Structure formats: structure tokens, C-alpha cells
Amino acid sequence: MATISRTRTADTALTTAEKAFELLTCKPAPLVFDARPVPGLPDTTMPLDKLRQLLMFERYDSDTTDALWRQLAHQAREWGPAWVVGAIGVALPALTHLAAKISRGYARHADDVDSEVLAGFLQALRTADLAPPRLWLRLCWAAYRAGVAVVKADDAEELPPDLSSGSRSPRMPYGHPDLLLGRAAATGLITTDAAELISATRFGDALIEHLAAEQGLTASALRMRRRRAERIVATAITRGHLSGPIHSSSRREGMAT
Numbered sequence: 001m002a003t004i005s006r007t008r009t010a011d012t013a014l015t016t017a018e019k020a021f022e023l024l025t026c027k028p029a030p031l032v033f034d035a036r037p038v039p040g041l042p043d044t045t046m047p048l049d050k051l052r053q054l055l056m057f058e059r060y061d062s063d064t065t066d067a068l069w070r071q072l073a074h075q076a077r078e079w080g081p082a083w084v085v086g087a088i089g090v091a092l093p094a095l096t097h098l099a100a101k102i103s104r105g106y107a108r109h110a111d112d113v114d115s116e117v118l119a120g121f122l123q124a125l126r127t128a129d130l131a132p133p134r135l136w137l138r139l140c141w142a143a144y145r146a147g148v149a150v151v152k153a154d155d156a157e158e159l160p161p162d163l164s165s166g167s168r169s170p171r172m173p174y175g176h177p178d179l180l181l182g183r184a185a186a187t188g189l190i191t192t193d194a195a196e197l198i199s200a201t202r203f204g205d206a207l208i209e210h211l212a213a214e215q216g217l218t219a220s221a222l223r224m225r226r227r228r229a230e231r232i233v234a235t236a237i238t239r240g241h242l243s244g245p246i247h248s249s250s251r252r253e254g255m256a257t
Contacts, residue, residue, distance in 0.1 A: 012114040014096055021089025024082060025049040031086050038071060040064030052090045062214040066132040069139065073125050087125055088118070095121055095143055101203075102147040113147045120146025133214045137206060141196060152179055183242050184233050194229035201226065 011019075024031045030047035040060050060068075076087040088095075099117045103110040124142035128135070185195040200206035212222040236242050 012111045013118040014092065014099060014114045017085070017088050017118060018092055020085045021048070021092065024086055024089065031082060033072075033086075035068075038064060038067045041068065048086045048090055052093065055090065056093055062133060062210065066135045069135045070130045070132075073128070073130055073135075073139075076125055084122070084125070088122065091121060091139070094140055098140065098144050099147055102144070102151060106151045109150050112150045116150050117143045117147035120144070134211070137200060137211070137214075141200065144199070180233060180237065180242055184236060189232055189236055189241070190229045194225065197222070197226050198229060198233075 025047050030049065032045050033048050033051050034045050035041040035051065036043050036045070041054075041064060046054075055068075072083075072087040072090060075083040095117050099110070099114045102117070103113040106113070121139060121143035123146075124139045128138055128142070181190075181195040181199055184190050185192045197211065200211070201208050208222055208226070209219045212219040215222070233242075
């Protein structure tokens, strides 16, 4: 989990969470994670900052990642606020990366994006189904969607000062890519899973090989599934089906492509 640096003019939700995490992991009594029940991790206990460093530089399979986050989420839910901060701290490199990616081009909303990414992750940490598969990906997806909602609202609510007040055709591709995917899924052109697959692998950092292994598929099969969904969305954009009300005929045309 790598970070993307971003200039901040003041403390944000993510930098504040990092400071809280540093307090939890400083000597003489850092918060310690028991890695022994997690298959694939070292058979020992370790401070949470050491766990985070390990996750940043080592690649683990989906079983290990699921088990790790199942344990962290359970402890955050059952063992009190310190473990909530601890779990967030372990996730912060990925959350910072997501926030920086979302707010690129929306610098004045960067602080709000940070706040919503953190809030989305925290909500998922508290409420998500902890059963496999893809627990870590689902937690990150919740954070990503929450952050993207900030820039979606900006796209929807703010107009450039030189915009004519008259009607005109919408400009393709009609906003942020997640707007298209969410609309395509909401109207049934593609499934929610297909929208998540496209978003996670095209706009996020998920590897299609990793997702394929988690789902018991070959990478080529998952790429073919993604390609079919992308063609449907591309056809819908070309025909204008994602710029206004989508009727059942539009759905049949898109699905048949």
C-alpha cells in the first residue's frame, strides 16, 4: 500500500488520523497486533506500525489479507476506540493514495475528499460483512465511493461562469467515470460487480490477477468479462443512453452489444 504525497494547507481528517496512530504506536507501550492466528503472516506479535510497514512492502494472498482485516475489523468493533484508530492507521497508506487520486484536479475539495474517504472506510469497518471474499477490497471500495461523491457533487452543482443558460446536449463523457459506471449499473446495463471490477482495475489499484484468484477464475476470463462490460458502457455513451432517462429498449440494445 503506497502513498501519494499531496500538499496540504492545514490538518485534514487523514493527517489527524495519522497523528493519532503515531501516539498509539509510540514507545513505551505501543498497541500490539497478534499476527499468529493469521495464516501467512509472521508467527509473532508486533506493534501496529510494524504491521503497516510489513503490508506496505510485502505482497500477501487474498486469504491472508481477508484474515488480517477480519481480525482488525473485529477488534475495532469489540475492543474499543484505540483499535478503531489502530485499524484506520494500518489502512492509511491506501486511504491517502485513494484520496490523492480522487482529489487530483479538485484541489479545493481535497480536505473534504480526505474526510469522506475516512468516513466511508470507517463506516465499512464498522458494518461490512466480514466474510470472505475481497474484504480489504470492499473496505477500500467503500472509502473510494465516499470520496468520489464529493467530486460528483461538485460536477453536478457548479457551472463554469461562461456557460450559456440555454439548453444543450451534454458533453461526453458526462462527468467522472464513476458516474457512468454507477448509472450503467443502476439502470441494469451492467451488473454492480462489473462496475466495481472496472472501477477497481481501471481507476483504482486492484490487480486483475489478484481479483481473479479471489474469485476462482483465470485472469483472461475476468479480463473478457470486463471487456464485455466496457463495450456495453461505451456503446451506451455513444448512443446517449447515459445522459438522460434510459428506457427498457436502451437496456436491451446495450446488453445485446
